[in-house]
Amino acid sequence: MNSLFGYTHQLFIRTFVSMLALLLSVSYAQANIEVHTVNTSQTHQRIVLDGSIEAIDGATLSAQTSGVVQELLFDINDFVQEGELLLKISNEEQAASLASAQAQLARANASNTQAQLNWQRLKKLFPKGAVSQGSLDQARAEALNARSAVDAANAGIVQAQKAVSYTEIKAPFSGIVTQRHVEIGEAISPGQALYSGLSLSKMRVITDVPQRHLALLQNSESIQVQLDDGSLLSSEDFKVFSYADTNSHTFKLRINFDNVDLKLIPGTWVKVRLQGPVREQILIPQSATLERNQLSAVYRIEDQKALLTQVRLGALVGNQITVLSGLMPNDVIALSAYAVLNQDKE
Incomplete structure (x- = not known):
């Protein structure tokens, strides 16, 4: 029973589609319809993506x-x-610490001077037998300790000076x-x-590239972005992330710019233009296409009839549109799909 119903349903659909095709075709011989012969052109594959600007620093x-x-x-x-x-x-506490460190350094210098003089004096007396080896060794150790105390006091000065400098916060960049x-x-x-x-001096544009368009970036030497005023900026400094987003399955693209003229404003949108290599594509006038229920079609001229033919369309190139499938070179189509519709109504 189910198979009989399925067969009847498919037969109804085929009959309906055939009748619709007949209804949506007109006699080309009787109608004054301008036509266009389909041919291929050498074009660049282009896509435009939305991008946002952010500061690098x-x-x-x-x-x-x-x-x-x-x-x-x-x-x-x-x-x-x-x-x-x-x-x-406020730097009162830090200034007091600096003053204390300076006083400590002064005391360390005085002790060091005394220790060094004492050691030098005993070194001269030792060969004469006026002092013992133990006294000489002790004087030498005191001199070394005094020198180390000076080094520690100098380090304390540096630390105290840094603490004072931390009380004034300065801009790390313009x-x-x-x-x-x-x-x-x-x-x-x-x-x-x-x-x-x-910083406003260096900016980057961030966009997400769909996986199907990733090949456009493989041989690209530079990328263009279009600003709101229509001006174009190019950059050779760009990077594609080596992994895709697990939710959107897109690849992050970063394009870096030196913002010399301050045209790039953080947080604003731009258009990112990606361009692939030259290839043969079918382009037809946009006026030849017809949109119905999210499907695209043209009227193809065959046997003196203008037959509604479904096509899959790609990107716009000027006032023409790329045909990805549905037409072949040398096909003849109506130049204006809506002119055919109007002729049919008459």
Whole structure:
């Protein structure tokens, strides 16, 4: 019973399709229809993808010492130059530590000077038998210890100076402030975020390339992106990730640019244009195509009839469109599909 129903259903569909084809065909001999002969052209395969711009260099500056915020010299969206002072932290404790380290160094230098003089004096007396070997050895050890104390005191000075320098936060690169995390008068501790910012000098465009288009990148020497104003930028510095996203099955593509003219703005969209090698393709006027129920078709002229023929279309090239399947070179098609429809209605 099921097989009989299936056969009847298939027969109904075939009969319906045949009747539809007859209804959607008109006499080419009677109609004034302009035609187009299908041929191949040497074209580049092209696709356009959406891409987003992001800064290559960005950072969040964190406190490396404790204290109270005394000055905030920049705010969100301000432009800063590399090395400019962003923030000041109270430095009383750090300055006191530096002064203590300097005093320790002075004491170490004085002790070292005395120890070195004593050792040199005993070295001269030892050959005369005026001092014992034990006294000489002890003087030498004291001189070495005094020298080590000076080295340690110098290291303490360096550490104390760094602690003082940590109370002044400077911009690591030229760019804009994107976040300010503290307020004046706020007590901060090491590791606490202070400012976030990004550099405008180097940008990258990020896009996702479908697996079927990955071959377009294999022999590409440069990639173009199109901005909102229609201008094109090219870059030879790009990288395709070696693995695909497990959900979308696309490959991440990064294209780096030197943002000399500051045309690339972080967070905005651009069009990424990928172009493959030259190959033979069938191109037909876009006016020859007809869209019905998510299917594409053209009217192919055969035996004095304009027959509706399904085609699979590809990318647009100017006012023409690529035909991937459904037509062969030297096929004759109606130049305007809608003109055929209107003729049929008459």
